[in-house]
Amino acid sequence: MSVFNLYKMSLNFSQRLGSLCRLRIIHQHMMSTQVGSEVLMERVGNAGVITLNRPKALNALNLSMIRHIYPQLKKWEKDSGTDVVIIKGAGGKAFCAGGDIRAVTEAGKLGESLAQDFFREEYILNNAIGTYQKPYVALIDGITMGGGVGLSVHGRFRVATEKTLFAMPETAIGLFPDVGGGHFLPRLQGKLGLFLALTGFRLKGRDVQRAGVASHFVDSQKITALEKDLVDLKTPSIEDVAGLLKFYEKQSSVESDKPFILEQHMDAINRLFEANSIEEICENLKQDGSAFAQKQLETLSKMSPTSLKLTFRQLWAGAGMSLQDVLIMEYRLSQACMRGQDFYEGVRAVLIDKDQSPKWTPSTLEGVTESFLDGCFKPLGERDLKF
Template sequence: MTDEVLIEVEGKIGRIRLNRPRALHALTMDMCRAMLAAVQAWREETSVETIIIDHAEGRGFCAGGDIRAIADSARGDARHARDFFRVEYQLNHALFTCAKPIVAVMDGIVMGGGVGISAPARFRVATENTRFAMPETGIGLFPDVGGGWYLSRLPGRMGEYLGLTGHRLNGAECVALGLATHYVASDEVPGLRHQLAERPSEIESILDGLATPIGEASVLAHQADIDRLFAGETVEDIMAALAADGSAWAAEQQAVLAAKSPQSLKVSLRVVREGRGRATFEDEMAAEYGVVCHVVQRLDFVEGVRALIVDKDNQPRWDPSTLEAVSEHLIDRIFEPLPASEEWTPA
C-alpha cells in the first residue's frame, strides 16, 4: 500500500483521497493499484453504500498520471510504462462499471488521469477551482483513460476540439457540457463531505441543495465554430479550415495546434472518431491500451515530456515534424492490435 492515497471507510462511505500535493496528486502505479483494490473490495462490501473520490490537501484534484516517471521507464524498458497504463485502465474500468454510486469532487485541476478517475463517477462535482483538460497532444500522447469514449459523446465536434487543442474548461463549462453533474462553491465542499457521510442514501438531494447556477459557459459561444471548423476528415482538413476562416479565434486555434505533436494530433483525431462507434467502455479501454503501448515506444512521448515537464524549454522536437510527414501507414501501425497474449483485460 502507499500513503500517497488515503483509503478508509467512514460509516457507510468508502473514501479515496489522493495525497500527493507537491505533484498535484498525479497518479503513480501504487496509487492506481491501491484504488483498484479498494473499489473491488467495496463492490462486495454491503456496509459500504457510496464511494467518494477527492484529494486530501493542497491544490487538486489530480493533474494526471506521473508522466515524468512513465516517460523515464519508457526510455529504458517500455514494459514498465505499459504496466502502468494496464493497471490505470483497469481502475478506470472498475470505476465505470461499479454499481454503487461514486461521487468525484473535482475541486481543482482535473487533467489526463484525473479525468480517468472522475468521469466514470455517477456524480461529478465541479467548483470555481475546476480546470478540466486533456492536454496529451502537447506531450506526444493522446486523450486516453477513456477519452475516446467521453469526448466522442460531447455535442457536435466538441470532442475533436478538446482532444486536439487540450483546451481547459472551467467548472461552469464542465456542467454545461455534461462533464460535471453539479456546480458547488468550493467553500461548501467540506460540508458536502460531512452530509454525504451522514446521509449516503440522499446523494442527489444533498448535491441539488448545495448546487448553484453555473453562469456563463464561454466555450458554448464557439460551438457553431467548433462544429464547422473541426469537422474535417483529417487534421490537415481541420488546419485548412482554420486557416481559411479568417477570424481571430480560428487563428488562435491554428497556432495552438501547430505547437502540438503532429503524430499525436492524428492519433487523437482517430481515437475520438473511432470512440463514437464503440459498443462498450471495455472495448474502448482495450483499444486505447493497444494504441498507448505503441505510442509510448515512439520518440514524441519522451521528447514531449522532456520539453514540457523535465527541461521546460517548451521547444519539443517532434518526429515526424509535420503533419504531411505523418503517413497513414504510420498511424495504421500505431493502431495495430496487440498480440493476444498482450491485450488489455479488466481486472
C-alpha cells in the same frame, strides 16, 4: 459529533496513555487504512472515502496508488456496509493533475515494464469506475487533468467547483487523451470533445459542468458539508445521492451569471472541426480567417503531428465503442507511443527542460502516414489489455 472528531479525541487519549494497543483498536474500529502516505482510504459511516494524498505533486497518480485503489474499490463494491464511494484530493490545489508521466518516461526509455504496467492497470481501474455498481462521487475540486480525469469522468457523479481546472493536454506531450478519452469526449455536445482533445483547451469552474464533463457544480466552500451529508446518508440509492447533489447545486451561486466560455464559439467549433482529417480541419481554420480560427490553428501547429492524427482517429473510432473497447484500443495506442519518439521529446520539452520547443518526428502532418497509424491501432496479441 462526527466520527472524525471522535477519532481525534480517541487518538489524543491513546497518546496520553502511551498505549500502542489502544491506538490499534481505534484504527480497527474506524476501519481506516493508510497506504503509505500517497493515498488514504477509510470507511466513514456507510461511505468509503479515498483521498489522493500527494499534494506537493498535485496528487499525480502513480502505479502504487492504482494498485491500492483498485482492490479497495472492488472490496467496497461487494461490502454490504458500504453504500457510496467518495474520491477527493488533498491539499486544496488539485484533485489529480495527471499520471506520474516522468516515471513512465524513464521506464519507457529503459524498456522497463512500468511503461506497460502503468497504462494497463490504470485503464483497468478506469473501467472499474465506469462499471461501478454503487454511487461513486468524485469531488473534482481543483486541477483535474489526464489521469485525474480517468479517476472521475467515468463515475456517475462528478462534482466541480469554481476551483476546478479541467484539460486533456496530451497532444502537447506527444501522447493522446487517454484514460477513456476516446469514449467520453466524442459524446460531448457537437464537436466540443474533438476540439478539447486536439487543442488541450482548459475549462474552469462551472464551464466544466456546462461542457458535460462534470455532472454537478457546488461552491468549494460547501464541499466539506456536502461530503459530511453524503457520509451520513443511510443506504442511499443513486436517486438519493443525485437529490443531495442537486440540493447543494441549487445553493451554489458562484459564477452562475457567467455564460459558457465557448458559447459564442460553438457554432464555429461545430463547423470548423467537422472534417474527415486533421489536414481538413487545419484547412478549414485557414480559410475561415477569424481571430478564433487563427488562434486554434496556431495552437495545433505546436502539437505533435503524430498525436493529432492518433487523437483524431481515436475519437472517430471511440464514438461507436463501449468504454471497455475504447480502453483496449487506447492501450494499443499507449504502447505505440512508448515505441515512438514524440512522447519522450514532449515530456522533455514541457515537463523536464521546460523550453517549450519540442522537435517532433515527423515534424509535419503529411509525414504521419496512414500505414503508420494503422500499425498503432493493431492488436497486440497476448499483450492486449484484458479485463
